[in-house]
Amino acid sequence: MRADAQKNYDHLLAIARDVFTEQGVDASLRDVARRAGVGLGTLYRHFPTREALLEALLRASFDELTAKAKESETSNSPAEALVSWLRDVVTVAHSPRGVVASMAAAIADENSALHASCVTMKAAGARLLVRAQASGLARSDLEGADLFALVGALAWIHDQPSLAPRADYLFRLIAGAILTSRSRNDAECD
Amino acid sequence: MRADAQKNYDHLLAIARDVFTEQGVDASLRDVARRAGVGLGTLYRHFPTREALLEALLRASFDELTAKAKESETSNSPAEALVSWLRDVVTVAHSPRGVVASMAAAIADENSALHASCVTMKAAGARLLVRAQASGLARSDLEGADLFALVGALAWIHDQPSLAPRADYLFRLIAGAILTSRSRNDAECD
DNA sequence: ACCTGAACACCGTTCAAGT
DNA sequence: ACCTGAACACCGTTCAAGT
Numbered sequence: 001m002r003a004d005a006q007k008n009y010d011h012l013l014a015i016a017r018d019v020f021t022e023q024g025v026d027a028s029l030r031d032v033a034r035r036a037g038v039g040l041g042t043l044y045r046h047f048p049t050r051e052a053l054l055e056a057l058l059r060a061s062f063d064e065l066t067a068k069a070k071e072s073e074t075s076n077s078p079a080e081a082l083v084s085w086l087r088d089v090v091t092v093a094h095s096p097r098g099v100v101a102s103m104a105a106a107i108a109d110e111n112s113a114l115h116a117s118c119v120t121m122k123a124a125g126a127r128l129l130v131r132a133q134a135s136g137l138a139r140s141d142l143e144g145a146d147l148f149a150l151v152g153a154l155a156w157i158h159d160q161p162s163l164a165p166r167a168d169y170l171f172r173l174i175a176g177a178i179l180t181s182r183s184r185n186d187a188e189c190d
Numbered sequence: 191m192r193a194d195a196q197k198n199y200d201h202l203l204a205i206a207r208d209v210f211t212e213q214g215v216d217a218s219l220r221d222v223a224r225r226a227g228v229g230l231g232t233l234y235r236h237f238p239t240r241e242a243l244l245e246a247l248l249r250a251s252f253d254e255l256t257a258k259a260k261e262s263e264t265s266n267s268p269a270e271a272l273v274s275w276l277r278d279v280v281t282v283a284h285s286p287r288g289v290v291a292s293m294a295a296a297i298a299d300e301n302s303a304l305h306a307s308c309v310t311m312k313a314a315g316a317r318l319l320v321r322a323q324a325s326g327l328a329r330s331d332l333e334g335a336d337l338f339a340l341v342g343a344l345a346w347i348h349d350q351p352s353l354a355p356r357a358d359y360l361f362r363l364i365a366g367a368i369l370t371s372r373s374r375n376d377a378e379c380d
Numbered sequence: 381a382c383c384t385g386a387a388c389a390c391c392g393t394t395c396a397a398g399t
Numbered sequence: 400a401c402c403t404g405a406a407c408a409c410c411g412t413t414c415a416a417g418t
Contacts, residue, residue, distance in 0.1 A: 153343030
């Protein structure tokens with residue numbers, strides 16, 4: 001990439017981060033280009049779709065989450081590894097506001113620029129779930145897709161100002177529903 | 191209201207129901223007016239905001255839900271009354287697509303045309319919850335607002351085509367988390 | 381190679397002019 | 400009273416023209 005192009009690319013990304021953080025994921029792309037001091041066509045050249053821009057913004061976070069899931073696979077507490085990872089995913093999925101809907105759409109749409117990172121992350125989470133299930137610590141009828149749906153639901157709650165104050169409580173409620181009673185009280189049935 | 195105005199009002203409502211059902215709650219109001227064969231100003235005269243139009247479309251459903259909650263208050267199964275009512279609310283809240291976000295916003299915004307019906311409904315649900323809690327059948331740390339948040343979360347899942355197939359399963363998962371074990375197995379602790 | 385911004389087809393909202 | 404549609408200020412997306 002030519003030096004001037006690289007500079008525009010980086011600057012657009014930085015501005016887009018600000019604008020999306022302020023206004024959510026449906027913010028005006030025109031506004032992004034304007035605030036970056038760049039022609040509208042330059043934005044479209046570097047990021048042909050809104051998803052491509054989001055992907056560039058979020059890739060690092062997705063990669064971190066995938067990496068964290070892999071590391072946790074060897075931890076000695078499969079239940080805690082799963083819940084802690086879910087909490088991190090929820091945090092990423094509700095910032096910027098509205099991004100979780102893009103993620104859900106990306107999983108179904110192979111052509112979305114977000115598809116690959118979302119699917120990879122979903123698969124990494126599914127492995128944490130299988131491991132917890134194998135130890136009898138998570139409900140056995142839960143599927144990988146359910147994990148993503150519950151993360152999405154919790155991120156949606158975070159996105160609604162009127163509901164956000166109870167989001168942490170509801171996370172614990174749902175985490176409790178994912179885990180079996182065995183994982184919360186090992187002595188119970190032994 | 192003059193007869194011609196009444197006719198426009200009714201026709202706009204019928205067309206809006208179709209358009210919102212097809213395209214979700216963010217559908218073009220211009221398109222609604224166009225398909226109703228009516229000037230754009232006529233739509234805005236009858237429904238000054240999108241919320242006013244939604245309210246006219248959904249009022250009957252909201253009223254039914256409020257009435258159903260009141261009837262169930264005398265049923266002899268507080269737990270089942272709560273869960274069955276929640277299921278009905280989720281059904282209303284995800285049709286048309288996206289309406290649940292409007293409902294969440296309306297609860298926080300006193301000036302929204304949807305505010306009154308949402309608050310009334312939320313309160314009716316909260317009473318069902320209190321009753322179930324009084325019998326020890328529902329988690330005691332749950333609040334009325336949490337009920338609404340969970341309904342919203344489930345409706346959001348319904349709205350995502352990739353997640354909808356598991357929505358019923360996840361409803362049962364969350365309903366199970368709301369209820370206490372006592373309500374699922376009364377003999378357990380007696 | 382890369383950038384620009386006009387052009388096109390939309391949108392929500394308002395309001396002067398009509399009946 | 401009520402209706403109409405032009406007008407205004409936006410938007411996403413494309414692409415000919417420039418450097």
